[in-house]
Amino acid sequence: MTTDSAITTRGLSKRYADVLAVDGLDLHVRRGEIYGFLGRNGAGKTTTIRMLLGLIRPTGGEVEVLGRRIVPGETEVFGRIGYLVESASAYPNLTVRENLEVQRRLTCSPAAAVPETIKLLRLEPYADRRAGRLSLGNKQRLSLARALLHYPELLLLDEPANALDPAGIVEVRELLRSLADERGVTVFMSSHILAEVAHLADRIGIVHDGRLIEESSRDDLATKARTFSTKVFSEQERADAMLTMELERYFLWRTGDEFQGGDA
Amino acid sequence: MFSSALATEFLKLRRCKVTWATLVGISMGPLGIALFMWIVREPGRAEQLGLLGTKANLSGLEATWPSFLSMLTLIVGIGGMLLLSFIVAYIFGREYTEGTAKNLLALPVRREWFVIAKLIVALAWWMTLVVAVLAEAFAIGLALGLPGLTAEMAAGGVRNALLAAGISYLLVPVIAWITVLGRGFMPPLGFALAMMALGNLFGKTGWADWFPWSIVPLMIGMVGQPETLPASSYVVLALTFVAGVAGTVAQVHYSDNAQ
16 A cells, blocks of 8 residues: 555455445555546446445455545544535535534534635525525535535545536536645546546546446546547537537536636 | 534434424323313313213323323323334434435544434433423413322422333433434334334233333333332343444444445
8 A cells, every 4th residue: 555545445345145336446546636436327436435435344355545444433534535425415404504514513623614615615695595495406515515624635526516507517627626736635536427527537447347447547538539439430420529518618608607617 | 522423413403393393292291181180170061072071081080180190100101202212213314314324424423422422312302301291291280270289299200200201211222223224214113113012012911020111111000000110120221221322333333324
């Protein structure tokens, strides 16, 4: 296990009865990088993230996160990790501010962390609204705020763009990029959407049937994808894909009062 | 960190309708007793009420403080066993139904602190209800002008109600265990109802002293004459409490959370 490693797994496996959800996974995520963990639904992404957090016990292999082995009873390292697993969740009777206050107390963060995080995730208009009355997208923002509140060194995000609108996706993407670049935060994010990780990740691992079948830098993967696209898709199909991308950019530009990063 | 876990458990009850619902639920008890007492004292009007009057007469009640306090203990003991199970099922079960268990279990806080903090919240919640229902009962009894109240009797009534409430509380860690095992409200409520039925059944056998859910009915005289509990019953209750806490802690520590 190397000291520059934020996450290391060796032969990590998880079996549920007859189903091998994760099969001998060897991962090495460096500190400060954004790692995209890409796979189809049911590929083993969420199970892997749960094992990294100690929420699920592996049936084989080992996990080391920020230099600590994840074993039952480990607590110290979780003060340095922010996470979002699968679906957004919050106490519906508590306001956004109160939900974050729960997290603040449990992570011993300073009082200022709550308003700062509300501002960072643009949740000010909803700060005193009960979580049960938030839209799905804002619930997702609240979950991201919970993950970021205690200034973690490592973020484990399972499908962070779920339920976010296109502008929200771009905002979160920019936020994660700035956290990695300015604060040196390591980001490990899973997704089943290539475009989501391709815009952000420094390295991408592709998981299928619980196994890591490919691991490349974003640039290498893009080169491979372009070559593949040229070989396999027709001019018309590529033009359609381009049009879809342009429509998305146009939509973001038209809704520019919410989205500040548009350059269309 | 334990103090933080405890503080957040109390914070989670803010604007929680369930707390008020349990207060309303248990406060119906003294009102119900008062209605019966009133019917017994006013047989003429009771007759006009038809079946209610008949039932009140059949129960052989007297409109006196000893009778009133005895029924109050019954409500705190038996009603409490069910209500307290509901409270504990809610406190533990909401983390699963609201999807927040996963947010708690990977924090720099020992998982057992959450279990203990939740049990303390349940105790505080339960004791608040018991104190409220006792205050309500005495206010109603005085308003009805029931005869025969002495300071000694009042103290005895309060003592019995608190003892029944305390014994009921010793059973709840098992309910907590079933809740985290079943990850929701229904398994613990089903379990609580089944145990109450079994408690009634065992209460009619010679094993009543030994079956945890028979001990409250035995103490308050629901199954036979009210009796002072033998030491063995307290040992059984203590062991039930310890087993419930240990089971709940082991469950949150070692089981997979694939919620």
